[in-house]
Amino acid sequence: MIISTGTASGKSLAYLTPAVASCLDGGTVLYLTPTKALAADQLRGLRELRITQVRAACFDGDTPFEERTWVRQHANYVLTNPDMLHRGILPRHSQWSAFFRRLRMIVVDECHGYRGVFGSHVAQILRRLRRVCARYGSRPTFLLASATASEPGAFAMRLTGLEMDEVTMDASPKGSTTIALWEPPLTELRGEGGAPVRRTATAEAADLLTDLVLADVRTLAFVRSRRGAETVALSARAKLADVAFSAPFTGTSAFTSTGTPPATDASATNDDLDDTTSATTHDLGDATSATTGTAPTSGSHATAGEPSTESSVPWARRDLSDLADLPDKIAAYRAGYLAEDRRLLEKALREGTIMGLATTNALELGVDVSGLDAVLIAGWPGTRASLWQQAGRAGRDGRDALAVLIARDDPLDTYLVHHPQALFGQPVEAIVLDPGNPYVLGPHLCAAAAEIPLTEDDLPIFGPTTSDVLDDLVSAGLLRKRQAGWFWTRRERATDLADIRGGGGAPIQVVEASTGRLLGSVDEPSAHTTVHTGAVYIHQGETFLVELLDLEAGVALVSSANPDYSTFARDITDISILTTERSQPLGPGTLHFGEVEVTRQVVSYLMRRIQSGEMLGDEPLDLPPRTLRTRAVWWTLPASAVAPLAEAGIDLGGAAHAAEHASIGLLPLFATCDRWDIGGVSTELHADTGLLTVFVYDGHEGGAGFAERGYARATDWLTATREAIASCECERGCPSCIQSPKCGNGNEPLHKRGAIRLLNTLLAAE
Numbered sequence: 001m002i003i004s005t006g007t008a009s010g011k012s013l014a015y016l017t018p019a020v021a022s023c024l025d026g027g028t029v030l031y032l033t034p035t036k037a038l039a040a041d042q043l044r045g046l047r048e049l050r051i052t053q054v055r056a057a058c059f060d061g062d063t064p065f066e067e068r069t070w071v072r073q074h075a076n077y078v079l080t081n082p083d084m085l086h087r088g089i090l091p092r093h094s095q096w097s098a099f100f101r102r103l104r105m106i107v108v109d110e111c112h113g114y115r116g117v118f119g120s121h122v123a124q125i126l127r128r129l130r131r132v133c134a135r136y137g138s139r140p141t142f143l144l145a146s147a148t149a150s151e152p153g154a155f156a157m158r159l160t161g162l163e164m165d166e167v168t169m170d171a172s173p174k175g176s177t178t179i180a181l182w183e184p185p186l187t188e189l190r191g192e193g194g195a196p197v198r199r200t201a202t203a204e205a206a207d208l209l210t211d212l213v214l215a216d217v218r219t220l221a222f223v224r225s226r227r228g229a230e231t232v233a234l235s236a237r238a239k240l241a242d243v244a245f246s247a248p249f250t251g252t253s254a255f256t257s258t259g260t261p262p263a264t265d266a267s268a269t270n271d272d273l274d275d276t277t278s279a280t281t282h283d284l285g286d287a288t289s290a291t292t293g294t295a296p297t298s299g300s301h302a303t304a305g306e307p308s309t310e311s312s313v314p315w316a317r318r319d320l321s322d323l324a325d326l327p328d329k330i331a332a333y334r335a336g337y338l339a340e341d342r343r344l345l346e347k348a349l350r351e352g353t354i355m356g357l358a359t360t361n362a363l364e365l366g367v368d369v370s371g372l373d374a375v376l377i378a379g380w381p382g383t384r385a386s387l388w389q390q391a392g393r394a395g396r397d398g399r400d401a402l403a404v405l406i407a408r409d410d411p412l413d414t415y416l417v418h419h420p421q422a423l424f425g426q427p428v429e430a431i432v433l434d435p436g437n438p439y440v441l442g443p444h445l446c447a448a449a450a451e452i453p454l455t456e457d458d459l460p461i462f463g464p465t466t467s468d469v470l471d472d473l474v475s476a477g478l479l480r481k482r483q484a485g486w487f488w489t490r491r492e493r494a495t496d497l498a499d500i501r502g503g504g505g506a507p508i509q510v511v512e513a514s515t516g517r518l519l520g521s522v523d524e525p526s527a528h529t530t531v532h533t534g535a536v537y538i539h540q541g542e543t544f545l546v547e548l549l550d551l552e553a554g555v556a557l558v559s560s561a562n563p564d565y566s567t568f569a570r571d572i573t574d575i576s577i578l579t580t581e582r583s584q585p586l587g588p589g590t591l592h593f594g595e596v597e598v599t600r601q602v603v604s605y606l607m608r609r610i611q612s613g614e615m616l617g618d619e620p621l622d623l624p625p626r627t628l629r630t631r632a633v634w635w636t637l638p639a640s641a642v643a644p645l646a647e648a649g650i651d652l653g654g655a656a657h658a659a660e661h662a663s664i665g666l667l668p669l670f671a672t673c674d675r676w677d678i679g680g681v682s683t684e685l686h687a688d689t690g691l692l693t694v695f696v697y698d699g700h701e702g703g704a705g706f707a708e709r710g711y712a713r714a715t716d717w718l719t720a721t722r723e724a725i726a727s728c729e730c731e732r733g734c735p736s737c738i739q740s741p742k743c744g745n746g747n748e749p750l751h752k753r754g755a756i757r758l759l760n761t762l763l764a765a766e
Contacts, residue, residue, distance in 0.1 A: 001141070001142070001143050001144070001164065001165050001166070001167065002111070002143075002144040002145070002146060002152045002153060002155075002156040002164050002165075002166050002167070003015070003143070003144070003145050003146070003166075003167045004145075004146045004147070004149050004152035004166060004167070004168050005147075005167070005168065005169070005170035005172070006147065006170050006172070006174075006388065006392065007147060007388065007389055007391075007392025007393075008172065008174075008392060009170045009172035010172055011109075011145040012042070012045070012109075012145075014145070014167075015105075015107045015109075015143045015145055016045075016046075018105065018141075018143070019031070019077065019105050019107060019143075020049070020051060020054055020077075022104035022105050023051075023053060023054045023055075023076045023077055024051075024053050024054075025104070026102065027076070027102050027103065027104030027105070028075075028076045028077070028078070028099050028100075028102045028103050028104065029076065029077045029078070029103075029104065029105045029106075029107065030078055030080070030099075030103060030105075030106045030107070030129075030140070031077065031078065031079040031080070031106075031107045031109065032080060032081065032082060032085065032106065032107065032108045032109065033079065033080075033081055033109045033110060034081060034082070034110055034113040034114070035081070035110075036058075036060050036061065036062055036081060037346070038109065038110065039058050039060060039079040039080065039081065040058060040062075040343060040346075041346065042079055042109075043056055043057070043058050043079055046077060053076075054076065054077050055074055055075050055076050055077065056075065056076075056077035056078075056079065057070070057071045057075040057077070057078060057079070058071075058078075058079045058080070059071045059072075059075075059078050059079070059080045059084060059088070059089070060079075060080050060081055060083075060084050061083075061084065072095055072096055072099065073098070075099075076099075076102075078099065082114075082121070082122045082125050082500060083500065083501070085125055085129065086121075086125050086447070086495055086498070086500055087495050090125070090128055090129065090132055090447070090451055090495075091447070091450065091451060091493070091494075091495055093132045093135070093136075093451060093452075097136055100132060100133055100135075100136040100138055101136045101137060101138055102138070103133055103136075103138045103140045104138075104140055104141065105140055105141050105142075105143060106129070106140045106141070106142050106143070107143050107144075107145070108126070108142065108143070108144045108145070108159070108160075109144075109145045110145065110146065110147070111144045111145065111146045111155075111156070111159060112146040112147050112149045112155075112383075112385050112389075112431055114159060114431070114433065115383075115431045115432055115433055115672050115673075116432060116433060116672070116673055116677060116700075116704050116705070116706070117437075117440065117677075117700045117704045118500060118501055119159065119431065119432075119433035120433045120434050120435050120437055120440045120704065121440055121444070121498060121500035121501075122159065122500065123158065123159050123160070123161070123433060123435035124435055124440060124441060124444035124462065125444070125500070126142075126159065126160050126161070127160075127161055127435075127444075127448075127461050127462055128444060128447065128448045128451065130160075130161070130162075130461060131448060131451075131452065131458060131461055132451060132452070135452055142156075142160050142162060142164075144156050144159070144160070144164075146385075147385050147388060147389045147392075147428075149385060149428055149430075149431055150427050150428055150430040150431075151430055152164075152166045152168065153165065153166035155430070155431045155433075158433060158435065159433065159435075161435075161461060161463075174395075175395045175399045175400040175401060176400045176401075177391060177392075177394065177395055177400065177401045177402070177403055178400075178401070178402050178403070179391065179403050179404075179405070179423075179424075180402065180403070180404040180405070181404075181405050181407070181416065181417040181420055181423075182204065182208075182404050182405065182406045182407065182417070183198075183407045183414070183417045183418075184198045184199040184200065184201060184203070184204045184406065184407065184409075185198065185199055186198055186199075186729075187199050187612065187613075189612055189613065189614045191613070191614075191615050191734070191735060191739070194732075195730060195732070195733060195734035195735065195739060196730055196734055197409065197612070197613045197614060197615075197734070197735070198407075198409040198613065198735075198736065199612070199613075200408070200409070200610070200612065200613050201378040201379045201406045201407065201408045201409075201413075202223060202228050202231055202232050202235075202378055202610070203235070203612075204378070204406050205221050205223065205232050205358070205376050205378040205406055206231075206232045206235035206236045206239065207236075207239070208221075208376055208404065208406070209221050209232060209236045209330065209356045209358065209376060210236045210239040210240055210243075210330075210356075212356065212373075212374055212376075213236070213240065213326070213329050213330060213355045213356040214240070214243065214326070216355070217355075217373045217374050217402075218349075218352060218355050218356075218372050218373045218374070219355065219356045219357075219372065219373065219374040219375065219376060220349075220356075220357050220359060220372055220374075220375050220376070220393050220394070221356065221357070221358045221359065221375075221376040221377075221378065222359060222360070222361060222375065222376065222377045222378065222381065222390050223358055223359070223360060223378045223379075224360070224361075224378065224379050224381075225360065225538070226360055226538055227538050227543065227566070227610075228360075228378065228610075229332045229333070229358045229359055229360050230332045230358070231610060232332070232358040232378065233330055233331060233332035233356075233357075233358040234332075236330045236356060236358070237327040237330050238327075240326040240327045240329065240330065241326070241327045243326060244325075244326045244327065328354075329354060329355040329356060330354065330355070330356040330357070330358070331345055331348070331354050331356075331357055331358075332357070332358045332359070333345050333346075333357050333358070333359040333360075345357065349372075361381065361386070361390070372393055372394040372395070372401070373394060373395075373399070373401060373402065374394050374401060374402040374403070374404070375390055375391055375393050375394040375401070375402070375403045375404070376403075376404050376406060377390050377391070377403065377404065377405045377406065378406050378408070379406065379407070379408040379410070379413060380405070380407070380408070380410070380412055380413045380416060380668075382668060382672070382673075382674055383428065383668075383672050384423065384426065384427075384428040385428040387405065387423070388428070390403075391403035405417070409613060409734070409735040409736050410665060410675075410735065410736065411661070411662050411665030411666060411721075411724050411725075411728075411736060411737050411738070412665050412666055412668055412669055412675070412724070413736075414724060414727070414728055414736040414737060415666060415669070415720060415723065415724035415727070416669075418724075418727045419720075419723060419724075419727070422669065422720070430672070430709070431672055432671055432672050432673070432704070432705040432706060432708075432709050433704075433705060434702075434703060434704060434705040435463060436463045436464070436465045437700075437701075437702040437703060437704070438465065438468075438469050438472070438702050439700070439701035439702040440498075440702070441462060441463065441465065441466065441469050442469050442472065442473055442478075442497075443494075443497035443498035444462070444498055445462060445466065445469060445470060445473060445479070445486075446473060446478050446479060446488055446494040446497055447494040447495045447497070447498065448462070449479055449485075449486050449487060449488040449494070450488035450493075450494035450495075453484060453485045453486060453487045453488075454470070454479075454485045454486040454487075455484070455485040455486075456485070458485075470486055473486075474486070478490070478497075499523045507521035507522065507523055507524065507554070508521060508522045508523075508524055508527040508531060508549070508551070508554055508555065508556055509521050509554060509555045509556070510522060510531060510537065510555075510556050510558060511555055511556070511557055511558070512544070512557075512558055512559070512560070513547055513548075513557040513558065513559050514559060514560075519544070519558065522556070524551075524554075525626065525628075525700075525701070527549065527551070527556065528569065528571075528600075528602045528623050528626065529569035529571075529602060529742075530569075531546050531549055531556035531558075532546060532549050532569060532602060532605060532621055532623060533546055533547070533548055533549050533621065534546060534567065534605055534619055534621075535567045535569070535605065536561075536563055536565070536566055536567045537556075537558055542560065543560070543561060543562055543563065544558035544559060544560055544561060545558065545559055545561040545563065546558050547559055549623075551623075551624070564609060564610055565607045565608055565609050565610060565616050566607070566608055566610055567605045567606065567607055567608075568605060568606045568608065568741040568742055569602050569604075569605050569621075569742060570602070570603060570604045570605060570606060570618070570741075570742050570743060570744045570746075571600045571601055571602045571603060571742065571744045572600070572601055572603055572744035572745065573598060573599065573600045573601075573679060573680075573681050573744065574598070574599045574681070575596050575597070575598050575599075575632070575681045575695050575697065576596065576597050576687075576688060577594060577595075577596055577634075577688040577689070578594070578595040578596055578597055578629070579594045579595045580592050580593075580594040581593055581594040581595070582594070582711065586635055586714060586715070586762060586763075587641075587761065587762045587763055587764045588637065588638065588640070588641040588761065588762070588764065589635050589636050589637040589638065589641065589762050590635065590636050591633070591634075591635045591711065591714050592633070592634050592635070592636070592711075593631070593632070593633050593634075593707065593708060593711040594631065594632065595629065595630070595631055595632075595703075596629075596630060596631065596632040596695065596697055597627060597628070597629050598627070598628040598629075598630060598632075598679065598681075598697055599625050599626070599627050599628075600625065600626050600628065600679070601623065601624070601625035601626070601744075602621055602623045602744075603620065603621060603623075603744050604618050604619055604620045604621055604744070605618070605619055605621060606618050606741060607619070608741070613735075618746065628699070628701060629701065629702065630697050630698045630699070630700065630701060630702060630703045630707075631697065631698055631702075631703030631707050631708060632695050632696060632697035632698070632707050633695075633696055633697075633707040633708070633710040633711040633714070634689075634693055634694060634695040634696070635693070635694055635714070635718075635762065636686075636689050636691040636692065636693045637691060637692045637758075637761065637762060638691060639691070641761055641762075642692050642758070642761070645754065645757055645758065645761065648757075650751060650753070650754035650757060650758075651749055651751045651754055652684045652692060652754070652758075653682075653683070653684040653749055654749035654750050654751030654754055654755075655751045655754030655755045655757065655758040656682040656683065656684060656692055656693075656694050656755075656758065657682045657745075657749060657750055657751075658725070658733060658738035658750045658751055658752055658754065658755035659682065659694055659721065659725075659738075659755040659758055659759055660680040660681070660682035660694045660695075660696070661680070661738050661739065661740040661743065661747075661750070662721045662724055662725050662737060662738050662755065663680070663694070663696055663717065663718065663721045664678055664679070664680045664696055664740065665721075665724070665740075666717060666720050666721045666724055667696060667706065667709075667710050667717060669717075669720060670709060670710065670713040670716060670717045670720075671705075671706040671707075671709035671710055671713075672706075672709075673704070673706040676699070676742075677698070677699050677700070677704065677706060678696055678697065678698060678699055678706055678707070679696070679697055679699050680694070680695055680696045680697065681694075681695045681697075682694045682695070696710060715763070718759060718762065718763060719763060721759060722755075722756060722759035722760065722763065724737060725737045725738060725752060725755050725756055725759075726756050730752075731752075732750075732752055733747075733750050733751075733752040737752065738750050738752055738755060
């Protein structure tokens with residue numbers, strides 16, 4: 001069964017009731033969640049029930065070793081995550097035999113987080129779990145819970161391999177939520193090619209968080225990176241410290257410390273936002289649009305009504321003696337903190353001791369932080385499901401709320417703030433995953449064989465491609481085939497073959513040069529872009545600079561540092577077509593989907609100042625090329641269609657290049673991926689097609705389903721790409737439309753007007 005309804009609609013109660021009943025009947029329950037924060041929150045809720053027969057415990061990386069034996073032997077409600085299930089529980093299933101024999105229910109909470117390559121790994125982990133359960137004679141019921149997802153039953157079946165019933169009716173009461181779409185202003189700074197640079201989303205979020213906390217509005221600010229969350233919190237605390245220092249002497253508005261951004265044409269929304277947040281119009285007047293309409297079936301909606309927060313200005317009545325404590329009202333929250341510190345922060349937010357919290361998406365999934373009045377979302381979170389999930393953190397106790405989506409300097413963010421119809425009244429995305437990807441399936445077949453030798457009867461559990469992948473594993477010497485089945489015979493741990501949150505491959509060890517301390521590991525495919533020499537590397541909130549990447553030794557040496565810039569790797573790419581699986585006409589051109597071989601070489605890295613986005617330099621790198629066999633979607637245009645554009649003086653190569661960059665930026669709206677999960681190549685004349693060709697490919701071995709989704713939604717995707725370029729206010733192209741931070745050609749050549757004409761030609765018949 002999958003329950004797919006909106007935030008705070010009662011999903012927890014729906015699975016908690018039968019789960020507790022199973023424990024009372026002598027059974028056991030396994031609860032899976034993507035994050036440790038949600039598991040800890042669920043454990044707190046279970047203990048508040050005070051049912052002595054329910055012996056609930058977390059079993060994850062935060063669980064002390066001395067407690068783990070007790071959990072295995074005595075707990076009947078175990079809360080864990082896919083990582084621990086993969087590495088700690090399934091390989092040692094014999095130690096859990098009593099638990100598995102009595103297992104009645106498996107709860108997979110917030111399952112919409114399992115998408116792409118990570119979701120494909122989790123799908124195979126769940127198949128291994130089913131197999132271990134069968135070994136001990138149990139057939140537990142799977143109960144999945146998700147924020148509203150498109151086709152939840154079909155997704156749940158792909159995730160678990162089981163037939164699914166679905167519950168999608170959401171009749172839970174909701175307060176109204178005012179949604180503001182906020183575009184930061186252009187600055188005087190210039191990037192590549194003299195392109196204007198917008199003020200960063202993190203800087204805007206810090207200003208808004210400051211104003212909302214001063215207005216006694218309890219606020220959560222979602223930021224995409226750990227470093228970004230820390231930066232927003234530190235910046236907002238500094239602004240509040242300025243207020244605390246200056247207000248007693250000046251007697252003026254505390255908001256003057258943040259300055260007055262330039263006005264935009266948001267007059268229709270200023271009054272609504274002002275009533276919502278009790279803040280000042282000169283700051284909230286920067287919202288470029290607030291839309292009235294109905295959001296997805298989660299029940300959240302944009303409205304022009306007045307939420308229940310006071311319309312007067314609370315800070316104006318604040319006793320000046322309270323101002324000294326203002327900086328302590330804001331904190332940061334992210335993975336990497338000690339478990340007890342995270343629990344204290346969650347409690348402080350619930351109780352109101354902290355009024356503002358800057359966080360990564362660690363607090364997106366299900367954690368009960370009721371009592372919030374507002375949510376700031378610094379940058380598009382990747383999917384509509386995540387957007388409504390994050391916006392739903394505010395108003396969870398039934399009160400009205402505010403949610404502000406702050407656009408980054410990115411094609412997709414720019415498109416959304418100018419096309420709110422792409423958000424409101426639209427269904428959330430279908431969740432893309434591909435459990436049959438051989439680069440995902442292979443390592444899990446090895447892990448399954450190490451747990452219990454594989455037999456012919458096991459093959460249907462893992463999918464139709466299992467037999468072929470097993471043959472490859474035997475040929476590679478990873479498994480041995482005997483009359484009884486397939487066996488793992490190596491000394492190494494089979495689970496080490498699968499990096500479920502990475503892309504697989506031999507890991508690169510990240511080591512602190514001065515102490516020899518092992519900080520962590522990065523999968524080899526990602527090492528070229530994340531731990532190259534000169535890269536800024538963040539580990540558990542600490543910032544390091546990579547001194548040396550030694551691929552032969554499999555190590556990256558880093559040193560502690562605190563640079564005021566971030567780094568972006570840039571590569572050059574060649575692509576060749578291996579097979580064309582599907583084709584269809586698209587305007588005067590043709591759309592294709594198939595298997596390709598991509599040769600990528602990281603050639604340099606870009607440094608950008610964190611607060612302003614200003615480009616500081618482009619440093620060359622000397623790294624070997626990498627070859628990737630994956631899947632791609634590509635379109636071609638015949639010479640007859642592009643000849644008029646060339647005659648009009650349009651640079652066809654620059655037009656195709658600009659269209660490629662923008663289409664990569666917009667695909668996440670249709671394929672539930674991040675732009676860093678995909679890549680692209682464009683050329684005026686490709687060797688394999690003999691035509692003008694634009695490719696967009698999955699950045700993971702074997703593919704992840706993103707390009708296939710782009711093929712299925714090509715008309716909508718490319719139409720949105722054209723509109724995103726056309727609606728950007730820059731003259732020749734900028735990071736908000738056609739420039740890419742990872743372009744190995746230094747964003748040259750690019751032709752903005754030509755890209756619009758080229759896409760018009762391609763979509764003419766559509």
